[in-house]
Amino acid sequence: MNDQVADNRLVLYDYPISYNCQIVRLVLCEKGVPGHSQKVDIGPLMEHLRPWFMRINPKGVVPVLEHNGDVIAETEDIIRYIDGTLPGPSLVPSAAEDCAIMEEWLRAERSFPESDFTYGLVEQGTGKIVVKDMERRKRLIHSHMKEAPDLAEVYQQKLKMVIDWQDRLRDPEMVDRLVGTLDEMLDKLETHIGGRKFIAGPDYSLADAAWTALLGRLEMLGFKRMWSFGARPNIENYYISMKRRPSFLNAPVYLKSSLWLVIRSALIAFWPQVSIVVGIFIAIIVALRLL
Secondary structure (H helix, E strand, O other): OOOEEEEEEEEEEEEEEEEEEHHHHHHHHHHOOEEEEOOOOOOOOOOOHOOHHHHOOOOOOOOEEEEOOOEEOOHHHHHHHHHHOOOOOOOOOOHHHHHHHHHHHHHHHOOOOOHHHHHHHHHHHOOHHHHHHHHHHHHHHHHHHHHHHHHHHHHHHHHHHHHHHHHHHHHOHHHHHHHHHHHHHHHHHHHOOOOOOOOOOOOHHHHHHHHHHEEEEEEEOOOHHOOOOOOHHHOOOOHHHHHHOHHHHOOOOOOOOOHHHHHHHHHHOOHHHHHHEEEEEEEEHHHHHOO
């Protein structure tokens, strides 16, 4: 989706490497719908917890679609709204049987807790980063609650969500269980997609957008081996064909984490601390030169 304002009536509150935002952007690109993408930094800057955004979406998550005064905040609701309301090719099959297949595979993708899996892997690799991240989220929520007392109930709900998420991430067996779940899901997809160009019917559907994003996220996390090199050839061929579609590049679907995006966010979020360190460093250099 283009960052330029092409239609002021359509605004996507978005973050480039957000998994769910990528699904929405794929759908917008497949529909050929112009609009404006407004970045909400969910990285170290954590703009999604600020009062202005919590007023837009009390759950404090992206994506959010704003269209002609309507605000849609759940990923599945957004893509169904886009397909049912905006111009472009239909992404829901016309045949009842194909529509039922699309719904089945969309439910399967929606049932997988991608954020638990992604953060769980980070927790396994560098647990201290996740712990510090979660504690900082809780501090920011308390701080913003004082800034906007009228949103106290909303922030209390968000705090509960963060604590519940943190508790799930403490489970040392969670990632292994989810890998097992993925194996089962991919086994079913491997059988289903054989001989098919798309998941449901003769054309691209919402299910293809969702599963393209999921396979892209798995590749990003280093799990491409689950279907490549002959492991699941039908999925491999399907994924290659999805990556060749213009929407994959234009959305875009990120296959690597954007280091600059994170560094920029961190520099802004922690600028007071960074400026102190830089100031001390400069003072030391000046002092050494004067010796």
